[in-house]
Amino acid sequence: MSEKMNLERRSFLKGTALLAAAGLLEKGQAMMPSEQAAYDKYNACNVPRPTGLLDGEPVLQVPAPDSMGVAFAVTALSNGFVEVAENPQMEGATRFMAEGFPLAGIDDRVLRVRMTGLKPGTKYWYRAGAAKLVHPVGYWTKPSEIVWSSVHTFITAGANAPSHFGMMCDTHAAFEQMAKITKKYRELGTPLVVWNGDIPTSLTNKREDFVKHYLVPPHNDGYAADTAIVLNRGNHDFRGTAANRLCEVMMPRLPTERAMRDIALDRNFAFRMGEVALIGLDTGEDKPDHHPANGGFSRFTPYRVAQAAWLKDQFKRPEIAGAPYIVAFVHIPLFDPRPNANPGTTLEDYAVWHKECADLWSPTLIENGVQLVLAGHQHRYRYDAPTPQRPWAQIVGGGKGKTTFQTLVDCQVEDGELVARVHNTDAGTVVGEHRFKPRAVQGMV
Ligand SMILES: [Fe+2]
Numbered sequence: 001m002s003e004k005m006n007l008e009r010r011s012f013l014k015g016t017a018l019l020a021a022a023g024l025l026e027k028g029q030a031m032m033p034s035e036q037a038a039y040d041k042y043n044a045c046n047v048p049r050p051t052g053l054l055d056g057e058p059v060l061q062v063p064a065p066d067s068m069g070v071a072f073a074v075t076a077l078s079n080g081f082v083e084v085a086e087n088p089q090m091e092g093a094t095r096f097m098a099e100g101f102p103l104a105g106i107d108d109r110v111l112r113v114r115m116t117g118l119k120p121g122t123k124y125w126y127r128a129g130a131a132k133l134v135h136p137v138g139y140w141t142k143p144s145e146i147v148w149s150s151v152h153t154f155i156t157a158g159a160n161a162p163s164h165f166g167m168m169c170d171t172h173a174a175f176e177q178m179a180k181i182t183k184k185y186r187e188l189g190t191p192l193v194v195w196n197g198d199i200p201t202s203l204t205n206k207r208e209d210f211v212k213h214y215l216v217p218p219h220n221d222g223y224a225a226d227t228a229i230v231l232n233r234g235n236h237d238f239r240g241t242a243a244n245r246l247c248e249v250m251m252p253r254l255p256t257e258r259a260m261r262d263i264a265l266d267r268n269f270a271f272r273m274g275e276v277a278l279i280g281l282d283t284g285e286d287k288p289d290h291h292p293a294n295g296g297f298s299r300f301t302p303y304r305v306a307q308a309a310w311l312k313d314q315f316k317r318p319e320i321a322g323a324p325y326i327v328a329f330v331h332i333p334l335f336d337p338r339p340n341a342n343p344g345t346t347l348e349d350y351a352v353w354h355k356e357c358a359d360l361w362s363p364t365l366i367e368n369g370v371q372l373v374l375a376g377h378q379h380r381y382r383y384d385a386p387t388p389q390r391p392w393a394q395i396v397g398g399g400k401g402k403t404t405f406q407t408l409v410d411c412q413v414e415d416g417e418l419v420a421r422v423h424n425t426d427a428g429t430v431v432g433e434h435r436f437k438p439r440a441v442q443g444m445v
């Protein structure tokens, strides 16, 4: 219900009470005394403007050509809102309510709002807000005025968006190190960053653990308020009893982005950022399903098989098939040059690279001329040049570790080439630069 409608309803209720008091209503039109008392109590309840209701900055997520999600933390039971406009003055702004139908997603900690009907490749200004909810009469709910964040910006995805994006991985709750990555991509003006897995250290046993990792980390000075995050899970993101509650903090992708057959694949993504198609694949855990650590309730092998069918179908979409550059994101690498590297098919140790995923997905990547795979998991930056048998290149990003460094892989199309620059964000240096020619494709979109 809009603010305006709320006001009208309140006016009506007050008016009815006055008319009833003046004896101007026909018999049967007046309220029962008990109901009138409830209305009077409701109207008399003055909800003060809450202080400290917004806990941290908004986190942009699940970017798409026509939609964008925002999640943010609050300190009391609230309804959430986002207002979005094509100008910094917020003139003519459209207001969205927290996702949920028919009940909006009210919550005492996490609010998630999705903006839909947006234009591709377009810069928008937005602000997030919350209205605290109180219950002056039984379950009757009354909101405070909305407390708003400051105004931030984002750019929607699409073939007309900037050909610019980044990849960070294996941050493992090392918040100080991560702040260096987020500072770097904000310096570079990167509009979208794929967070390529292993966000926690180990276990997430309650939703609040996710809140701390994503919405109120110590460094949250707006790391994702003006840069959209695309989350691609790693093996650590599946650990702990709350792992399957991630969607309560970080939104899944819209069901309209995929076929009914793939409805459960709510984290896979395939969309354009300018001349580049970004494709997200989830390698899952780093141990086989029958490993005792999984307790018999993981189904990663059929999950990977399902993604293989989804992947094939993405290349039937003209905007993906016609992209001059295609970059696939995986957490666990799809290749390792060391002959003895653990392929993840045994019960010993854990996957260093993932043979099952490579066998399922690489033929499709090759058939469609995918130039680059961006991976994480090994915590050590490495570049695997393409070969005739494996024509896609692979960049493995750096991560938390005693002898390793965190990286931001920043990718842009420059002078007719896709350039991937690997930043050592601990040292503030560029440690690698890799260039890729456009695909030989017909009818580029
Ligand atoms: Fe990791």
Ligand SMILES: [Fe+2]
Residues within 6 Å of the ligand: 198, 234, 235, 236, 331, 376, 377, 378
């Ligand atoms: Fe990992």
